[in-house]
Structure formats: structure tokens, C-alpha cells
Amino acid sequence: MNKTDLVNAIAAQGLSKADSKKALDAVLDAISGALKEGDKVAILGFGTFSINERPAREGINPATKEKITIAAKKVVKFKAGAELAAGVN
Template sequence: MNKTELINAIAAECDLSKVAAQRALDSFVNNVIKAVAAGDSVQLVGFGTFASGERSARTGRNPRTGEEITIAAAKTVKFSAGQSFKDAINK
């Protein structure tokens, strides 16, 4: 399912216009991004938790030349699925 299909599904299920469904989805995504970027986590009971993490610097290899390169440390995004989500997937 892509974003357009999700917007259509939200609009149909919630009896909203597609424009209103898109605004709601965009607002949700933007607010999750802001919260996680600020170092907070977003916990949606039954769905899951979005949080930030850190990946330390490490040494890698250039696959073409075999030369060692340093891969910089980076912040990452983690999603941990909630129990209800996991149960729905495993039925």
C-alpha cells in the first residue's frame, strides 16, 4: 500500500474527503518526525513505538576497491511493533 492508497482507505473508512484524509495523515507523519527528532518517543498503544537511536562510527570497506573507510556515527529511527500489531500479523 502506498500513500495514495492509504489516504483513499482513510477517507473511505472515516467518511472524510481525500483532502482532509491527506491533511490528517501528513499531520500525523510530521508530528511523529518532530517528536522523534527532538529525542522523544511516540507510543501508540496497540500499534507500536517510534523512537530515535544511535549507531556508532564503524569501519567498512569500499566494495569496488576493498579500501577501508570510516562510516560516521548517525542517528537512526527505530520502530517497535506493539503486541496487538504482532498478534494481528501472526494470525
């Protein structure tokens, strides 16, 4: 399912496609903004979005077998809620 399919699924619940797109964009912007500020976003019954920091580490270039340093970075983590996990299984 892509963004267009998701907008169509929301529109099937009674909103217009334009309003569905605006609602979806607003939700995604709010989640993105909170994560950029370092906050955790918990949606009861769905799941939790959070930021994890990966430390710098050493790796090996597979082509040259040379050791390289992989920079530290932040990654988005999602943990499914109990209701979502139960619904999938």
C-alpha cells in the same frame, strides 16, 4: 500501500479525501517532529517509533579493499506493538 492508498483507506472510514490527507499529514508531521527532537512516539496497540544512534565504525571498500571510516548516524527504529504483531500473524 502508498500514501495515496492510505488516504483512500482513511476516506473510506467516513472522511473526505481532503480531510483524510490533512489528517494523515498532521499525524506524520507530529511523529517526524517528535523524533527530530529526540522524543519517543508510542501509539498504544500499534507500535513505538524511536531514534537509535549508530556509532562510527570501520568498513572495507569492496572495490579497493581499502579500510574506510563509516560516520556515526541516527536511525529511526520501529517496534511493532503486541496487537499489530498478533494481527499480522
